[in-house]
Amino acid sequence: MKNIELPRKVVTGDGAINSINEIVDELRLWGNSLVIADENTRLIAGDKIKDALKSEIHIVTEAADIEVEKILPEVKKNSVKFLAGVGGGRTIDITKVVALKANIPFLSIPTAASHDGIASPQASLKGEVPTSLKAHSPIGIICDTDILRKAPARLTSAGAADVISNYTAVLDWKLAKEEKGEYYGDYASVLAMLSSEIVIYNALKIKEDISILVEALISSGVAIGIAGSSRPCSGAEHNFSHALDLFCPTPALHGEQCGVGTILMSYLHGADWQNIRDSLKKVGAPTTAKGMGIEDKCIIEALVKAHSVRDRYTILRDGITEEKAKEISKITGVIE
Numbered sequence: 001m002k003n004i005e006l007p008r009k010v011v012t013g014d015g016a017i018n019s020i021n022e023i024v025d026e027l028r029l030w031g032n033s034l035v036i037a038d039e040n041t042r043l044i045a046g047d048k049i050k051d052a053l054k055s056e057i058h059i060v061t062e063a064a065d066i067e068v069e070k071i072l073p074e075v076k077k078n079s080v081k082f083l084a085g086v087g088g089g090r091t092i093d094i095t096k097v098v099a100l101k102a103n104i105p106f107l108s109i110p111t112a113a114s115h116d117g118i119a120s121p122q123a124s125l126k127g128e129v130p131t132s133l134k135a136h137s138p139i140g141i142i143c144d145t146d147i148l149r150k151a152p153a154r155l156t157s158a159g160a161a162d163v164i165s166n167y168t169a170v171l172d173w174k175l176a177k178e179e180k181g182e183y184y185g186d187y188a189s190v191l192a193m194l195s196s197e198i199v200i201y202n203a204l205k206i207k208e209d210i211s212i213l214v215e216a217l218i219s220s221g222v223a224i225g226i227a228g229s230s231r232p233c234s235g236a237e238h239n240f241s242h243a244l245d246l247f248c249p250t251p252a253l254h255g256e257q258c259g260v261g262t263i264l265m266s267y268l269h270g271a272d273w274q275n276i277r278d279s280l281k282k283v284g285a286p287t288t289a290k291g292m293g294i295e296d297k298c299i300i301e302a303l304v305k306a307h308s309v310r311d312r313y314t315i316l317r318d319g320i321t322e323e324k325a326k327e328i329s330k331i332t333g334v335i336e
Contacts, residue, residue, distance in 0.1 A: 002228045005121050005137045007108075007221075012214055014146040017045055017109065020052045024082075027140050029105065031081030034058060034074060036095045041087035041111045045147055049084055049109060060091055064125040068097050075102045082106060082139075088155070089115040089124070089254065096123040096135040108138035112151035113213045114159040114255060118143070119221025122230045124254075132310070137225050141218065149210045154253065156213065157284035160206055161259030163216045164279055165237045166196035166223075168265040168315070172235030175269075176313040185227045192223040192232035200275070203282035236268075236306060236314035237261030243302035243309050244294065252292035259285045260292060263332050264303065268315045273332055289335050296335040300325045 009027055011019060024033075033055040037046030042059060050057040058074060060067050074080070075098065083106040085095025092108055092115075099106040100123075110118050117123070121137040148156075170193045177184035195216040202212050223232040230238075240261035244251045251257065259280045266273035277287050286292045289299045303325035307316040320328075329335040 004226055004228065006225045007119055007137050007139065007141050009140040010119070010143075010218060011141070012143040012145060012211060014144065016142050016144040017048060017147070020049055020142065023140055023142065024053065024107075027105075029082045029107075029139070032056075032079050033082050033084060034071070034078065034080045035084045035086055036060060036071065036091055036098070037086040038091055041091060044086075044111045045109060045144070046086040049086055053084065055084070060087075060094060064090055064094050064097075067094050068101070068125070071098045072101060075104070080104065084109055085138075086111060088112050089117050092117055093123040093125060096121075096138075097125060097133070100135045105136075105139040108141045110143060111147055112155040112159070113143075113148045113210060113217055114151070114155040114162070114253070116159075116162055116217045116220035116224070116233055119218045120224040120230070120233070121221075122224055132230070134229075137221070143214050143218070145210050145214065148214060153207070153284060156206065156210065158253040158255030158259075159217055160199050160203070160213055160255070160283035161262075161280055161285040162255035163195050163199045163213070163220055164276065164283075165255075165258040165262040166192040166220060166233050167200075167276060168237045168262045168269060168271070169231070169233050169235035170196075171269045171271065172265070172312075172314040173231045175315060180313050182313060185232070188223045188227035188232045191219055191226065195219040195223070199283070200279040203279045206283055235312070236265045236316045239306040239309045239312065239314065239316065240264065240302055243306040244298060246309070247301050247305065248294055248298040250293060252286070252294060256286050256292050260287060260289075260299075260334055263287060264328055264334060265315055267328050267332050277332070288333060289329075296329070299329055299335055303329065
């Protein structure tokens, strides 16, 4: 049995956050609310949302797992009926987990198009040990394209790379079906792959039309909701990124790491890794260890250990040797 959970309301466009009260009323989100933001996103949109909702606001300053435990008593004390996560991946993931534990709905209000967590029912908490867990989909999503367009270019390119990484995630999912008999959802996989292909095809247009990327990110999150797992959007390339988070002293952005991981995993799949590399360059995402500010040795260690980061059948299967990791990293130009 599969439980499909999708957002009830998605609003995109310039000035979308100005409709916050109408959206909340339509979704019947009545009662006390709590806005969750960080210092930067508070100034971008958090305070505006707080004032519109006549809400309290919690400013995130510490590690995600610590913040969750700090916010939960606030929710209980103030009889909070719904949350509004305003910001990037960390803030929205914290909001998801708090909403899950408090059993209340939440709104997803991104300030950058940097991740597919905007719409997905998955959350990632980066404490001492990175943890991924199944949460709920947001009841509503508000993507103000005027705000997203003004976000740092690096965040936008990371979001594009995150969507492009669906390419190898779907290939890994097919492999798991063929070799292990794992459940494989045709609709979810097609939706995830289509999102990737649209970003690849429109790589040069994304800087001009942020809505292309926004819709692809939301579609990716919906694919996860339909699949009932992160399978359509997370494979070996994501394991590689998680390994870098663990073993690299200064990891890059999640989407950047997944993009480079997609180059490597495309090569292992015998797919068109050059097209992946070129598309990442077009959206402004890094394609090398140097471009991410990561040492070559970290790339090798992450490739060797990526298979053990999560119990998920991928092209890495039981892992690869250090020699093989060096070979494919050099062939693809990820390291020199």
